Amino acid sequence: MDQIYDVLIVGGGSAATSAAMTLRNRGKTIAVVTNRPETSSLYKAEKITNYPGLPPMTGAEMSALFRRQLEDTGAFIIEGRTISVLPMEDSFGVAVGSDYYMARSIIITAGITREKLYPGEAEFLGRGVSYCATCDGMLYRGKTVAVVGGGEEARKDADFLEGIGCRVLRFEKNGKYEISGGVKADTLTFAGEAHQVDCVFIIKDTVSLTQLVPGLTYENGGIVVDRHMATAVPGVFAAGDCTGKPLQLAKAVGEGNVAALSACDWLDRK
Numbered sequence: 001m002d003q004i005y006d007v008l009i010v011g012g013g014s015a016a017t018s019a020a021m022t023l024r025n026r027g028k029t030i031a032v033v034t035n036r037p038e039t040s041s042l043y044k045a046e047k048i049t050n051y052p053g054l055p056p057m058t059g060a061e062m063s064a065l066f067r068r069q070l071e072d073t074g075a076f077i078i079e080g081r082t083i084s085v086l087p088m089e090d091s092f093g094v095a096v097g098s099d100y101y102m103a104r105s106i107i108i109t110a111g112i113t114r115e116k117l118y119p120g121e122a123e124f125l126g127r128g129v130s131y132c133a134t135c136d137g138m139l140y141r142g143k144t145v146a147v148v149g150g151g152e153e154a155r156k157d158a159d160f161l162e163g164i165g166c167r168v169l170r171f172e173k174n175g176k177y178e179i180s181g182g183v184k185a186d187t188l189t190f191a192g193e194a195h196q197v198d199c200v201f202i203i204k205d206t207v208s209l210t211q212l213v214p215g216l217t218y219e220n221g222g223i224v225v226d227r228h229m230a231t232a233v234p235g236v237f238a239a240g241d242c243t244g245k246p247l248q249l250a251k252a253v254g255e256g257n258v259a260a261l262s263a264c265d266w267l268d269r270k
């Protein structure tokens with residue numbers, strides 16, 4: 001955590017690639033925290049026929065082109081899920097699992113998440129709800145915890161928690177989960193059945209944008225930005241699907257470019 005990057009980009013899809021290319025041209029140091037390319041909207045597109053300069057191709061093919069370009073920028077690419085971005089006096093602290101990175105400005109390009117918060121998730125976050133087994137697991141040694149999530153990361157986290165002596169209840173199915181409790185969360189209800197637990201570890205690919213950065217504002221599900229892609233938090237910019245409709249590749253790429261130039265201005269003014 002010695003290095004402070006000029007810009008840290010959350011998400012590594014098309015908006016991020018565009019932003020990173022422009023930041024590289026302006027000589028900025030960049031870190032990109034991103035889930036696997038298969039999680040992006042672009043990867044899921046059957047065929048893209050409306051992107052200038054390229055022939056029609058599948059989303060997966062185009063996603064591979066974007067990924068190569070992202071790598072070519074020389075950005076430090078961190079495979080993982082950003083859990084939180086915390087504004088500090090002159091920089092931002094970014095938590096990725098149990099690792100921590102610092103940057104002078106942030107560009108959010110997290111796409112859209114269709115996953116809704118579970119009832120109780122936001123209310124009990126930090127009080128019996130956690131997004132990170134490595135960070136909080138030790139607090140629940142010898143206790144009963146639930147791991148909600150079906151992916152590889154959830155499986156690894158469940159194994160880790162078992163390894164440090166937790167009694168682990170696994171919940172891999174999608175469905176209606178509800179977390180309840182008093183001062184702390186103590187119950188996870190799924191499919192009508194209540195389970196007594198000391199902590200619920202929720203391991204999804206994405207973190208709800210409302211949880212990611214305190215102080216952002218939202219309209220119609222998108223982060224509110226101005227023409228410079230600046231958000232309500234000074235030094236934080238956003239681009240792509242996460243700023244709202246239209247959900248289109250060309251818009252994501254254009255916004256990534258504007259966000260990068262605005263981040264450069266912000267850094268230069270400081």
Ligand SMILES: Cc1cc2nc3c(=O)[nH]c(=O)nc-3n(C[C@H](O)[C@H](O)[C@H](O)COP(=O)(O)OP(=O)(O)OC[C@H]3O[C@@H](n4cnc5c(N)ncnc54)[C@H](O)[C@@H]3O)c2cc1C
Pocket residue numbers: 010011012013014015016033034035036037038039040041042043044045046047048049050080081082083109110111112205206207239240241242246247248249250252
């Ligand atoms: C089925 C389908 C078909 C489409 N067809 C077209 C089309 O024909 N033409 C067109 O123009 N557009 C199309 N789109 C839309 C286009 O794919 C999106 O507009 C574009 O991919 C948005 O880019 P983005 O960078 O904003 O988000 P994404 O491409 O979704 O990338 C965001 C990335 O950030 C990651 N991420 C999110 N949260 C975190 C976190 N907390 N930490 C780390 N990483 C995180 C995500 O996992 C993802 O990898 C289609 C979309 C879909 C789903």
